[in-house]
Amino acid sequence: MSRIGKRPVELPSGVEANVSGQTVEVKGPKGARSFTFTDDVTLEVADNAITVTPRGKSKRARQQWGMSRTTVANLVQGVTNGFKKELEIQGVGYRAQLQGNVLKLNLGLSHDVDFTVPEGVTVTCPKQTEIVVEGNDEQLVGQVAANIRDWRRPEPYKGKGIRYKGEYIFRKEGKKK
Template identity: 60%
Template sequence: MSRIGKKPVAVPQGVTASVDGQTIKAKGPKGELSFVANDDVVVKFEDGAVSVNPRDDSKIARSKWGMSRTMVVNIFTGVKDGFEKRLEISGVGYRAAMQGKNLQLSLGFSHEVVYQVPEGITVAVPKPTEIVVTGIDKQQVGQVAAEIREYRSPEPYKGKGVKYAGEKIVRKEGKKK
């Protein structure tokens, strides 16, 4: 049984929430998000909190219970504070720069990689070796960060490439004579 799903989600200060059937809408200082819960769970809004419960005692309903509650928490956090992912670039000559609304990456290829930033996401480059991806949708922020990292993921011998901030790269030993 879900331990996370049992707890009701309190609506934070400065956020207005509404539940209409299976749709949960949240509006806050950063923007507006909505989430449509699966039909196997029941969503209720009472006493300034959103509670999620399984519709019946089937394994499918119970498996979607905790995830539905977590999605509600994520939309409340997103419209109130937003989400952020930091990426670090390491390698000689590897760097990033903003070119208008596009992210320009020099990653050791014969050409520059130009990444078009999707709507609703903000990308900042405080240093040439650091990229900050921010937005209100947690899934979209993570997807954009993963797509940028995918251009040149870190290699195990020297650790060169694009990695998440705080990510540990498992290093391999090189050839021996």
């Protein structure tokens, strides 16, 4: 039995869910999201909750059960609260600024990095050394944050680079004479 899969996903007030075949569509205050599931699970909406049950006892059905329930929970959370990733920039002269739909990063390279923000995600820069990525799709928010971080990952000697807020970077000792 999947401990995650057997729990129903509660629908908060203001959120609607429709299931047609293997597609679930969730609408809420932050927008609408939909997802098509495999034929290994069955989705039902009843009593302001979505329940996911496996079809059969095969290994694949049991694997898809918990993953499908988590995906539904992420859809519901995305349309109610949304998802947010915060990045910090550390380094002398490293900074970011938003110009329209383009994030300009000055990261000590020979050129400025122009990162075009994709559709469905909002990026803000409250300070020159902070970047906030928000949206209702958890996968897209995480991927955009990871793409921004990849331009200058934090290095272990001085700690310079782009890191997630609260991320611990293991520091190494430099060469000794």
